[in-house]
Each structure stands twice: as structure tokens, then as C-alpha cells.
Amino acid sequence: MSESVQMFFQYVLNGLVVGSGYTLVALGLTIIFSVMFTVNFAHGEIYMIGAFFTYFLTKYLNGNYILAMLLSMLAVGVLGAIIERLVFNPLSRTGDKHTVMINQFLVSFGLVLFLQYLAALLWGADARKLTTPYDGKVLNIFGVSLTYENLIVLFVTVVLIVLLYFLIQKTRIGMAMRAVSADSEAAELMGIDIKRISMGSFALGSILAAAAGSLLGPIFLVAPAMGSTLMLKVFVVIILGGMGSIGGAIAGGIILGLTETLGGGYFIYQYKDAIGFLMIIIVLLLRPQGLFGRIDRHA
Amino acid sequence: MLKTIPTNRRTLIFSVLAAIVLIFVPVFIRSPYYLHILIITGILSLLTLSLNLILGYTGQLSMAHYAFYGIGAYTSVILVTKIGLSFWLALPAAGIMAAAISFLIGIPSFRMSGIYFTIVTLAFGALARIVFYTWRAVTNGPDGFLGIPVPNAIRIPGIFEISFGSKVSFFYLMLFLVGITIVVIFNLVNSRVGDAFIAIREDEILAKAIGINTLKYKLLSFATSAFFAGIAGSLYAHYMMYISSEAFLEAGAVKVMAMVIIGGMGTLFGPVVGALIITVLPEAMRFIQDYSMIIFGLILIAIIIYMPKGIMGVIGNLSRLRGKRP
Numbered sequence: 001m002s003e004s005v006q007m008f009f010q011y012v013l014n015g016l017v018v019g020s021g022y023t024l025v026a027l028g029l030t031i032i033f034s035v036m037f038t039v040n041f042a043h044g045e046i047y048m049i050g051a052f053f054t055y056f057l058t059k060y061l062n063g064n065y066i067l068a069m070l071l072s073m074l075a076v077g078v079l080g081a082i083i084e085r086l087v088f089n090p091l092s093r094t095g096d097k098h099t100v101m102i103n104q105f106l107v108s109f110g111l112v113l114f115l116q117y118l119a120a121l122l123w124g125a126d127a128r129k130l131t132t133p134y135d136g137k138v139l140n141i142f143g144v145s146l147t148y149e150n151l152i153v154l155f156v157t158v159v160l161i162v163l164l165y166f167l168i169q170k171t172r173i174g175m176a177m178r179a180v181s182a183d184s185e186a187a188e189l190m191g192i193d194i195k196r197i198s199m200g201s202f203a204l205g206s207i208l209a210a211a212a213g214s215l216l217g218p219i220f221l222v223a224p225a226m227g228s229t230l231m232l233k234v235f236v237v238i239i240l241g242g243m244g245s246i247g248g249a250i251a252g253g254i255i256l257g258l259t260e261t262l263g264g265g266y267f268i269y270q271y272k273d274a275i276g277f278l279m280i281i282i283v284l285l286l287r288p289q290g291l292f293g294r295i296d297r298h299a
Numbered sequence: 300m301l302k303t304i305p306t307n308r309r310t311l312i313f314s315v316l317a318a319i320v321l322i323f324v325p326v327f328i329r330s331p332y333y334l335h336i337l338i339i340t341g342i343l344s345l346l347t348l349s350l351n352l353i354l355g356y357t358g359q360l361s362m363a364h365y366a367f368y369g370i371g372a373y374t375s376v377i378l379v380t381k382i383g384l385s386f387w388l389a390l391p392a393a394g395i396m397a398a399a400i401s402f403l404i405g406i407p408s409f410r411m412s413g414i415y416f417t418i419v420t421l422a423f424g425a426l427a428r429i430v431f432y433t434w435r436a437v438t439n440g441p442d443g444f445l446g447i448p449v450p451n452a453i454r455i456p457g458i459f460e461i462s463f464g465s466k467v468s469f470f471y472l473m474l475f476l477v478g479i480t481i482v483v484i485f486n487l488v489n490s491r492v493g494d495a496f497i498a499i500r501e502d503e504i505l506a507k508a509i510g511i512n513t514l515k516y517k518l519l520s521f522a523t524s525a526f527f528a529g530i531a532g533s534l535y536a537h538y539m540m541y542i543s544s545e546a547f548l549e550a551g552a553v554k555v556m557a558m559v560i561i562g563g564m565g566t567l568f569g570p571v572v573g574a575l576i577i578t579v580l581p582e583a584m585r586f587i588q589d590y591s592m593i594i595f596g597l598i599l600i601a602i603i604i605y606m607p608k609g610i611m612g613v614i615g616n617l618s619r620l621r622g623k624r625p
């Protein structure tokens with residue numbers, strides 16, 4: 001294969017890897033938004049905590065990265081449930097849906113400050129490298145290098161998406177979540193426990209964020225501020241794909257990952273991060289509901 | 300319904316008293332350190348007052364104000380240092396630039412639901428920061444501008460001259476500007492325009508139904524608030540005499556939002572109170588400086604859950620509780 005073709009596929013691969021991370025975080029955010037009608041601004045901090053837990057657990061477990069990731073996901077899931085119960089649930093009865101959404105959005109600001117600076121206090125503000133036993137191991141296919149870590153990211157992402165599909169479409173809990181998402185009042189009247197579904201959805205979203213943090217940790221560095229920078233990108237994904245759409249989150253994540261690496265590689269490297277934000281503006285001007293979103297009736 | 304403005308007479312008395320007290324502050328407080336804190340509080344008050352206009356009174360959550368703050372700062376600095384304009388022209392120019400840009404963002408995004416507006420402003424804020432950092436030709440990136448001149452002295456030949464080299468004179472300048480801003484906002488909010496803002500905040504669909512052109516009023520509110528944010532930025536630059544892209548990080552934006560919420564959204568003095576508390580408290584409690592942001596996060600969470608009207612909101616309600624007429 002010629003060099004430029006190799007480079008192209010390398011970019012595509014990198015884009016898919018980064019895009020997978022974006023997708024997982026966006027999926028978590030979308031689930032929370034679909035079920036609870038909440039925009040969780042602190043989602044990035046949960047991602048960051050997932051990364052840190054994996055970092056510490058990997059060290060503690062002498063390099064068993066996969067186990068560390070699974071334990072981190074579990075721990076963060078529990079943490080998410082606690083956060084939902086203590087912080088978001090009290091606001092759920094403060095008024096109509098719109099008021100509740102604004103209040104929960106604002107409270108998540110407080111969470112951002114609290115979690116990010118707590119992390120900085122506990123673990124220091126410096127960036128660390130999440131070293132895994134697969135560090136440096138590379139597969140070389142036709143000149144395109146695939147690190148083992150990249151492979152893990154792609155594999156785990158696919159597995160999680162498939163599991164998510166089964167959960168939401170084929171289980172009773174998933175059906176309950178879909179019911180609450182469609183019409184929470186009707187769902188409540190049908191006997192669904194909204195409080196528990198909300199808590200569970202938030203936990204699920206958090207688990208996905210933690211997975212993303214654990215997966216991207218070895219690739220980017222782990223630091224308390226990593227959540228904030230990510231969140232902005234994730235909002236781009238959500239707008240691209242359409243708010244509340246799971247398929248949109250997946251599509252948007254991949255698209256953003258690919259455009260960032262391809263655009264950064266072929267065009268303007270320094271403004272690579274700005275690509276996403278420019279895309280938002282274009283999307284909003286041309287097709288505000290994103291690729292898969294419905295026209296928003298909550299105007 | 301949020302309690303908005305207390306009776307005009309009460310506000311007037313309170314403001315006059317406050318003004319008298321504040322005018323004499325530099326007489327009693329000589330330490331440049333304390334004056335510095337007050338000046339920073341004042342500059343941030345301009346910013347919080349501006350955010351309160353779009354958020355507290357019109358109900359639109361804008362995450363772009365910190366970017367307008369930065370845009371105002373850079374506009375003013377570039378006009379003064381590279382073009383040689385007088386600060387007194389650059390100051391309003393900074394506001395106008397911020398307002399113009401807010402128009403560009405507002406027009407497409409106000410047509411969609413509130414959450415889209417918020418996300419667009421969020422994206423814009425991030426974009427602005429990237430531009431501050433990367434567009435070195437204009438902004439000098441992280442190196443920034445050093446030695447920004449203080450505002451030009453005001454001279455009336457033969458009578459007096461006010462120069463702005465000292466903190467005391469800057470304090471008065473800031474006091475004056477904050478006062479004017481409060482007066483302008485007060486008049487705006489108590490007018491029919493203000494009624495439209497509040498109507499949009501309370502129930503936008505109903506507001507449209509009774510014939511209010513919500514797009515026009517949302518844009519007006521947004522542009523006005525961006526104007527004041529830009530002015531705050533200009534003041535900041537010429538006070539600190541140094542700005543760089545690192546002065547306008549996202550963390551600051553969240554802090555400003557916290558000030559507005561804690562102080563009381565939709566109240567006249569809430570933003571000032573919020574700015575005061577969040578600026579002064581860490582200084583007063585040095586020993587917990589490391590924990591200050593963590594505590595603020597908790598305070599913010601607690602306020603939203605237990606005291607959503609903020610401090611001034613609660614104080615405004617107290618007189619009602621005591622049986623006095625609101």
C-alpha cells in the first residue's frame with residue numbers, strides 16, 4: 001500500500017478510536033437525557049473519575065487493566081446512583097419539566113466544581129499516564145499500526161453498544177426506560193417506579209462514561225480537567241446526532257472522531273479542536289435537529 | 300414566580316445609602332490589597348449583572364458571557380495599543396463588539412428551543428477560547444498583552460484632572476460604572492421591555508400567544524447583556540494591565556454563573572452580592588483556600604436545592620413574610 005493510503009487509513013483508525021470514546025460518553029449523556037430529561041453537565045467529571053479509578057486500580061491490581069476497568073465501571077455506577085439520589089432527585093418535583101431541567105442543569109454546574117476540584121485536591125492537578133500491560137504493543141497491518149490499546153477500545157465499545165441494545169430493547173427494565181422516556185407521567189400511572197428508573201438510568205450513563213474514561217485514559221493523559229475538555233466535544237456529538245437519540249449519539253461520535261483526525265491531519269492542525277464547534281454552528285443553521293433527532297416540541 | 304424588584308422607593312433609599320457608604324470606602328480602607336479585592340468584585344459585578352439580565356430576567360441560560368468578557372477585553376486592548384484609541388472610546392467599543400457578536404449567535408439560535416441556545420452559547424464559549432489561544436496574530440495567545448495602559452486621565456484644563464494610576468481612582472471609576480449599570484438595568488427591567496423579558500422567562504409560549512415578539516426581546520436582552528459583559532472585560536484589561544488567553548478559562552465561566560445563582564437570579568442586587576461573596580470569601584478564609592472551589596460547588600448545589608431564589612431572593616421575600624407589603 002502506498003504511503004498516503006496508509007496515512008489515510010491510520011487517520012481513519014485513530015478517528016474511530018477517539019470517536020468510540022466520544023460515542024460512549026455521548027451515549028451515557030443521551031440515556032440520562034432521554035429518561036430523566038436532564039442535561040448532566042457534570043458527565044465529564046464522572047468520565048474523569050472513571051479514568052482515575054481505573055488508573056489506581058490498575059496499579060493496585062498489578063497491571064490487570066481489564067479487571068480494573070470493570071471494577072471502576074461498577075464503582076462509578078454506584079457513585080452515579082448516589083449522586084442522582086442526593087442531588088438530582090430532590091429537584092425533580094420543583095415544577096414543570098422545563099423548570100426541573102434548568103434546575104438540574106444548574107445543579108450539575110455545582111457538581112462540576114465540586115467533583116473536579118475534589119479530584120484535584122485528592123489526586124493532584126497534574127496529568128498522569130495510565131500505563132497498561134499492553135503499552136507499546138502494536139499490530140501492523142499493511143503499514144497501519146494498530147496498538148493493542150486501540151483494539152481494546154474498539155472491541156469494548158462494540159460490546160457495550162450491543163449489550164446496551166439488548167438491555168434497552170429486550171428487557172423489561174429497558175422497556176420501562178423507554179416508557180419513561182416517551183411519557184413519564186403515563187409511565188408513572190402504569191406503575192413504573194420513576195425514582196428507581198431515574199436512578200438506574202443515571203447509574204447506567206455513569207457506567208458508560210467510566211468505560212470511556214478507562215478506555216481513553218491510556219491514549220490521552222489522565223487529569224482532573226480531562227472531563228471539561230471532553231464535555232464540549234460531547235455536546236457537539238449530541239447536536240450532530242440529535243438530542244435524545246441513541247443512534248445519533250453513535251453516529252455523531254464516529255463522525256466527530258473521524259472529522260477531527262482527518263481534518264486535523266489534512267488541513268489545520270492547530271484548530272483541530274475548533275472543527276467540532278464550527279460543525280455545531282453549521283448543523284444548527286442547516287438542520288437543527290441533528291441527523292436523527294425529532295423536531296423539538298419543547299420550544 | 301421569582302420576586303423581582305422590591306418597591307421603587309425602598310430600592311431608592313437602599314441604593315442611596317449604599318452609594319454613600321461606598322463613596323467613603325477609600326477614605327477608611329487604605330490598604331491596596333482590600334481595594335484590589337473590591338475593584339475585582341466590582342468588575343465581576345458588571346459581568347454578573349449582565350448575565351443576570353439574560354438569565355435571571357429573560358430566562359435564557361447563556362454560557363457565552365465569559366467569552367464576551369474576553370472579547371471586550373481584547374477589543375479594548377487592541378484598539379488602545381495597536382490603534383492608539385483613547386480608553387474612553389475603546390470602552391464602549393468593546394461593549395459594542397461583544398453585542399454585535401451576540402447578535403450573530405442569537406439570531407439563529409433563539410429560533411430553537413432554550414436548550415439549543417444554551418448549547419450554542421456553550422460551543423461559542425469554547426470556540427472563543429480556542430481562538431484566543433490560537434489566533435496569535437491578533438491576541439498574542441497565551442503570552443498576551445503586557446503593559447496595557449490605564450485609562451487616560453480626564454482633564455478639564457484649569458479646573459481638575461483625574462488620573463487613573465492609583466487604585467483609589469480606579470475604585471471610583473468602577474463604582475461609577477457599576478452604579479450606572481444598575482440604574483440602566485433597573486430602568487430596563489421596570490419598563491415594558493422588562494415586562495416582556497419576564498413574560499418570556501415565565502412562559503414563553505404564553506408570551507408569544509399574547510403577541511410578544513419573543514425573538515426580538517430575547518435578542519435585545521442578549522445583546523444588552525453582552526454589551527455590559529464586554530465593558531466589564533475592557534475594564535478588567537485596563538485594570539490588570541495584562542491579559543492573556545489563560546485569563547479566560549472555562550472555570551471562570553462556571554464561577555460567574557455560580558455568583559449569579561447564589562446571589563439571586565432575577566433580583567437587582569443579587570449579582571453584586573454573589574460577586575462579593577465569591578470574591579471576598581476565599582480571601583477572608585485563607586486557611587481553607589485550597590478547599591474553596593470544592594466548598595463553592597457544595598454551596599451552589601445546596602442553594603439550588605434548598606434556596607433556589609438565591610440570597611437576595613430570600614431577603615426580598617423576608618419582608619413579605621413579616622407581613623409588610625412587598
